[in-house]
Amino acid sequence: MKFAIIGAGLAGLTAAYELRQLAPDAEIDVFEAEERIGGKLFTVPFESGRTDMGAEAFINFRADARAFFEKLGLADSLVYPSGLRSLIYSGGQLHQMPASGAMGIPATSAALEGLISPETAARIDDEANQPGIDWDPASDLSVGALVRERYGDDVVDHVVSSLLGGVYSCSADDLGIRATIPALAAVFDQMVADGEKVTLSAAVAKMDKQRAAARASSDEAPKPVFAAFRGGYAELYEELAEQSGARIHLDSFISAIEKKGEKFQLKGGEGEFDRVLVTTPAPTAAAQLRLVAPEASKALKQVKLASSAVVGMKFDSAEGLPENSGILIATDEPGVHAKAFTLSSKKWPHLAERGGALVRASFGRFGDDALVRAEEDDLVDYALDDLQKITGFDGRAAGLAEIFVQRWFGGLPRYDATHLATVATVRSALTAVDGIDVAGAWADGVGVPAVIAGARAAAGRIAK
Ligand SMILES: Cc1cc2nc3c(=O)[nH]c(=O)nc-3n(C[C@H](O)[C@H](O)[C@H](O)COP(=O)(O)OP(=O)(O)OC[C@H]3O[C@@H](n4cnc5c(N)ncnc54)[C@H](O)[C@@H]3O)c2cc1C
Numbered sequence: 001m002k003f004a005i006i007g008a009g010l011a012g013l014t015a016a017y018e019l020r021q022l023a024p025d026a027e028i029d030v031f032e033a034e035e036r037i038g039g040k041l042f043t044v045p046f047e048s049g050r051t052d053m054g055a056e057a058f059i060n061f062r063a064d065a066r067a068f069f070e071k072l073g074l075a076d077s078l079v080y081p082s083g084l085r086s087l088i089y090s091g092g093q094l095h096q097m098p099a100s101g102a103m104g105i106p107a108t109s110a111a112l113e114g115l116i117s118p119e120t121a122a123r124i125d126d127e128a129n130q131p132g133i134d135w136d137p138a139s140d141l142s143v144g145a146l147v148r149e150r151y152g153d154d155v156v157d158h159v160v161s162s163l164l165g166g167v168y169s170c171s172a173d174d175l176g177i178r179a180t181i182p183a184l185a186a187v188f189d190q191m192v193a194d195g196e197k198v199t200l201s202a203a204v205a206k207m208d209k210q211r212a213a214a215r216a217s218s219d220e221a222p223k224p225v226f227a228a229f230r231g232g233y234a235e236l237y238e239e240l241a242e243q244s245g246a247r248i249h250l251d252s253f254i255s256a257i258e259k260k261g262e263k264f265q266l267k268g269g270e271g272e273f274d275r276v277l278v279t280t281p282a283p284t285a286a287a288q289l290r291l292v293a294p295e296a297s298k299a300l301k302q303v304k305l306a307s308s309a310v311v312g313m314k315f316d317s318a319e320g321l322p323e324n325s326g327i328l329i330a331t332d333e334p335g336v337h338a339k340a341f342t343l344s345s346k347k348w349p350h351l352a353e354r355g356g357a358l359v360r361a362s363f364g365r366f367g368d369d370a371l372v373r374a375e376e377d378d379l380v381d382y383a384l385d386d387l388q389k390i391t392g393f394d395g396r397a398a399g400l401a402e403i404f405v406q407r408w409f410g411g412l413p414r415y416d417a418t419h420l421a422t423v424a425t426v427r428s429a430l431t432a433v434d435g436i437d438v439a440g441a442w443a444d445g446v447g448v449p450a451v452i453a454g455a456r457a458a459a460g461r462i463a464k
Pocket of ligand 1: 006007008009010011012031032033034037038039040041053054055056057058059252253254255279280281284308310408411412439440441442445446447448449451
């Protein structure tokens with residue numbers, strides 16, 4: 001059987017590896033538009049060591065992802081964070097990150113002390129007395145719209161958008177509850193099923209209680225929330241490429257898939273294939289599918305992308321940098337350009353071993369690409385100025401030894417309140433088209449474990 005995979009990002013390479021496990025004699029060709037593999041995983045050779053400029057970590061809860069990395073022989077490469085807390089910068093001050101709640105949505109105002117006005121605090125604590133939320137278990141709502149309506153703008157603009165924005169590069173207004181905080185949606189669904197009045201504060205209180213009960217009943221020491229690879233994500237994507245034994249064609253921009261008799265051909269790539277797996281970002285996948293799966297292509301066009309930029313900075317000295325993992329910045333904070341700082345050498349002991357300080361500044365959100373397009377020198381200046389303003393750390397005086405600016409145009413799909421329905425429509429339309437399947441961040445979730453799980457499942461389907 002001959003397989004074509006379009007895209008050599010995490011989904012494409014994982015699928016290639018998985019296909020090799022399932023069909024050892026298969027011919028697998030991976031077509032990648034860029035001159036390198038990895039997609040949004042991109043490890044850059046800083047002089048001080050390999051450093052990630054795309055994804056830098058993954059959520060460490062999923063046993064399937066851990067087992068997968070072990071199977072690849074990467075168990076010894078996994079590293080864990082220092083456990084230092086993160087901060088939020090809002091109203092010109094640094095605050096502790098809320099320790100409870102759902103992506104910054106609290107059960108009571110106490111969780112956001114210092115971050116919200118007294119009026120907002122009173123509103124949160126009275127929310128359970130308001131008429132219930134009209135929650136439809138078959139649908140989704142905008143996170144921003146719901147939290148604004150129930151708690152007020154402060155909660156969204158000072159806290160929730162910065163937490164969600166750190167993952168999705170979108171403000172809470174552009175994200176769906178079920179799409180991005182599925183555990184909260186599940187509690188809402190249960191409240192509807194139980195005939196309870198649905199309120200935000202009661203739902204988040206239930207989530208806090210469930211988490212506390214899970215912690216209390218577990219005999220195991222709590223696992224670190226995040227993990228990463230000592231040598232950066234290159235360890236993962238290089239291993240996947242190597243062990244897949246696939247032919248990887250770089251510089252191969254695929255513009256469309258065509259069906260010729262029983263076989264598929266790719267515009268921009270040579271060969272005839274029995275099966276094709278599309279792992280490109282949604283708008284590109286829509287274009288590639290237009291001839292063979294017009295309905296799926298049409299639905300997929302609705303998925304929009306969010307852009308961002310990352311400025312990686314290595315300083316000779318770490319003196320004066322706060323003892324924290326990172327800082328998220330409120331979306332309505334005046335006079336600050338960055339949306340977040342990862343204090344990488346504070347967050348990760350293996351990066352601290354390099355000496356000095358490593359800091360990543362992030363810029364840009366869905367709908368506002370101006371910063372992502374800014375001149376490189378300006379982005380570096382914004383990063384240094386913001387860092388000094390927020391923490392007092394003077395990066396210029398600390399010796400800025402290395403800089404890398406990475407722009408991620410269309411880096412992440414927007415998981416808005418219609419996203420899950422769109423994905424369901426695309427998948428349903430594709431069931432009518434034999435031999436073609438899809439995987440990747442828009443289809444399976446943006447986190448690395450979700451992308452891996454989705455790509456493995458897709459490989460299993462097309463191997464049949
Ligand atoms: C800045 C940033 C930080 C992130 N941080 C984290 C994190 O810390 N933890 C986490 O879990 N997740 C993180 N993510 C998300 C995660 O990195 C992505 O969801 C995941 O890597 C996406 O993998 P993918 O294979 O679906 O897509 P991609 O990586 O986009 O791969 C798609 C591939 O298709 C190729 N392609 C595009 N068009 C064509 C074409 N016409 N022909 C052929 N090939 C084409 C692309 O060049 C690319 O290589 C982050 C994402 C970004 C942008």
